[in-house]
Amino acid sequence: MQVPAHFEYERATSVDHALALLAKWGSEARVVAGGHSLIPMMKLRLARPEALVDINDLEELAYVRLDGDALAVGAMTRHADLLASPLVGEHYPIFHEAERVIADPVVRNRGTVGGSLCQADPSEDLSAAFAAVGAAAVIRGPDGTRQVPVREFHTGPYETVVAPGELLVEVVVPVRPGGWRDPVQGAQRRDRFEAATGGISERSERGWQGPGGGSAYEKVERRVGDWAVAAAGAAVWLDGDTIGDAGIGLTAVGAAHFHAPEAERFLRGSPATDAVLAEAGRIAAEHCEPVADQRGPADYKKHLAGELTTRALARAVKRARGEA
């Protein structure tokens, strides 16, 4: 039986209380949410926090709702709840597809959206999915609330912009035309959202009027519940047969900030053909720097980055066309 080193345990009753506890313990404290990564690391004594601040009682952070122009996901939302949310499925099937391949039901019942992002494992799935759709992280600290695009959230393996004393409270996902029923209204909402979040991607020259958007997630794992060998998420907004905008998220393949900006740039304004999607995959793979491990050699992971990007894009396009 593996047992952790000594630590103090605090249980927060509100976000303010959690912030106060974090202030009290400083940089030696760790927040525990689902605990599925932190507790095993503590039992292996790879992590040795002086104190744990347990935020599992913070029901106020467990929600999935449409909040103005965005899908708002509370940081304490369990994976299982994200997977079960029809609202999420309606706007972004990518999240349901990603959740279905995250660990197993036992872990999904306990693990949280916020915990997954903050753990910042370089093979984590939601990081890629949120990067693909251009989400923003809402962080609270002693000095108030700030928003950081998910694409700037991770500063390295197991490192994020969340400072000691701060707490990730929410992730907001722009609900965009195509994914939204009224494209004109949607475009206005998008502008407002971009202003709020600091922009999710470069602005498309072709604007945002399109028949539809779609998203999808593709993952290769050695066994169900394993971390990804490689995974790719894609979100596509079509303007007729042309790609109006696209987002690509990648995990476990050494993609900087879990996304593929070069491939996204290539796609914008290009026709949504198989050849274009394959080329986008090639470009995405070219910019990845995967590391060999027991999940596979680097050449294979690089291949998968391309293959899975292309497959995710193809299914996202199908969805955008209403074909799937």
Next chain:
Amino acid sequence: MTTVEQPPIGFGRMHRKEDARFVRGRGTYVDDVVLPGMLYGAVLRSPFAHARIVSIDTAAAQAHPRVKAVITGQTLEGLKLAWMPTLSQDTQAVLATDKVRFQGQEVAFVVAEDRYAARDALELIDVEYEPLPAVVDARRALDPDAPVIRDDKEGQADNHIFDWGAGDEAATDAVFASAEVVVAQDVLYPRVHPAPLETCGAVADFDAVTGKLTIWCNTQAPHAHRTVYALVAGLPEHKIRVISPDVGGGFGNKVPIYPGYVCAIVGSIVTGKPVKWMEDRSENLMSTGFARDYHMRGEVAATRDGRIRALRVKVVADHGAFNGTAQPTKFPAGFFHVFTGSYDVEAAYCGVTGVYTNKAPGGVAYACSFRITEAAYLIERMIDVLAYDLDMDPAQLRMKNLLKPEQFPYPSPTGWEYDSGDYPRALSLALEMAGYEELRAEQAARRASGSDGPLMGIGISFFTEAVGAGPRKHMDILGLGMADGAELRVHPTGKAVLRISVQSQGQGHETTYAQIVAEELGIPPDDVDVVHGDTDQTPFGLGTYGSRSTPVSGAATAVVARKVRERARQVASAMLEVDPGDLEWEKGRWYVRGDQGQGRTIQEIALAAHSSLELPDGVEGHLDATTVYNPPNLTFPFGAYICVVDVDPGTGQVKVRRFVAVDDCGVRINPMIVEGQVHGGLADGIGMALMELIAFDEDGNCLGASFMDYLLPTSMECPSWELGETVTPSPHHPIGAKGVGESATVGSPAAVVNAVMDALKPYGVRHADMPLTPAHVWRAIQGRPLRTDLAIT
């Protein structure tokens, strides 16, 4: 699966008697044992695969307020316990004194008031190491410049352990020299781990007043452990009691004596308190008995039309840092020489070379039937390699070469005598169940369509096992013959208690052995209590592994029940006042020949046997009996497996679509339990074929030391199993049973690998080693397969 309301009086489907406590969480495992004043042990392990120990400073750990003792190799040297014998007549360090020889090796043992303190104190022990180059690649262990691992052994100047061969080498070479076709293939069965859900552990309680040592330990062989403790530690055997309580899976992992057990015993003697030691998951995967690690080169000599004439195999066997394999003494490669499998060949020869490497010791574990897993995998892979080269259908090729029913009992070219079998019948049934022709047609249509969809593959495996070790004139472990005892008592009210020497780790002995007694005596299974796992309460025997329980102890149970039946006849004759020779037996009852109404049930006889009934001279009262069963031969279960896979060529992912398994284990005592055993073994096979692996990096770091890294299959990787059966009773076993515990683990990996290779045939792939992870399948398609036993770089 059929559920049964009324348990059968004898063989048949019935729910397992032991499950009532297991499904309620009321089992008692070693870690559930809590004794007054009990202390907790923890093992300090080596971070290096090979290093000289310069110094060990335990002062800070000793000073920890909750630490009661710190034991090192030096402490043990004083007790002459720093080294212990292994089950293969080698020596193994209990706690390292001179060098550490694998990552995870035991270096020191802390005894403390609780687990946390014990673990904390490990960090206070300061060990200075001088790292040495590690021997990681078994194929290079005998290189002249390889560092010598076992410099503790006098005269050991290299990493060579043994050379062993079986068969007629000259005759085999002669057939090869004249063969029309010869195919050769390097085949690796990589290192895997049994990974039982319950890790190994012990509670040792030495009573200084009585001098009695009681050890609760989840061992598969409690009697063998007791005798070894007596021989090694010099403790009198009657003062040692080994209790193996409920055991959460063994698969061979729980056969050996591990250093942690010895440390717990020493800890209890030193502190005067009971000491519990339970290893954690990483310790289990890093340091306890692994399985396989056979680097094989197989060769087949055949005619152009696919008649197999001879087989030749060379093996480099990686035994790790200490030769600790558990196997019968005369067979350093276990029963690998059953590698001619199910086929009629003119000649065969295998040569096995055992080598030391800087890896954990072990070797025979994971439901392997003493290396038959490696043998069955090799031959079944080689058959498909031959089929590939001859462009023949692998089913036809097998059918052409299978032994014929009339050839049994069959003396094999490597010295076995197969007891019984009808191989073509089993293969035909499997082909029929699978719809083999339709599957081949579907595959052909898919290939012809040129689509870039999944690649379909069909794989066959036909295996023959040799289990139930074994006849004592041929087989022993550390000099202990492999016969097993049984005792049966019938109480006055006709209820019974059976005491057996084998130990269940989940096999359902409490049910099946009660069913054997029921079949023989007509006492309902619920009226038969089966006692096992306690050396003070059961007769001597060598334990449960190698699928030996039913072939050996199952036979002992039938024999002892028949002895009771004969005793009951004598009592019944007194009751009925007829000559014993005039009595006939029907299940549960002796009656007078010619007058079926005149009879006495076994329950009535039991009561009379304990009553004041006057018995003839020479007839003892009561109905108790004992026996020792020495099997005349092994039993030879067999089966035909067919696996269908779909492979995604873009990602290398393998999906097992179907799995058909026809098993012939002779007479089935409880078909439900047999099917459960087969289900588990098939899942094992998918695991080994597709994901399970313990690899090492160039420094000897273990890359499979957690369940994040060592992947076990789940139900999601398993299709709905399609099971079939044929029944060919063993002619020499009292109830015709053959044992089935390991059949599916032995037979299934080859079916899965053959299916994947069949799928990749259009890419010109003839062979790739296990495990066939997505990465490895993709690299095989690229023509650049991975070396799976080494770290991926």
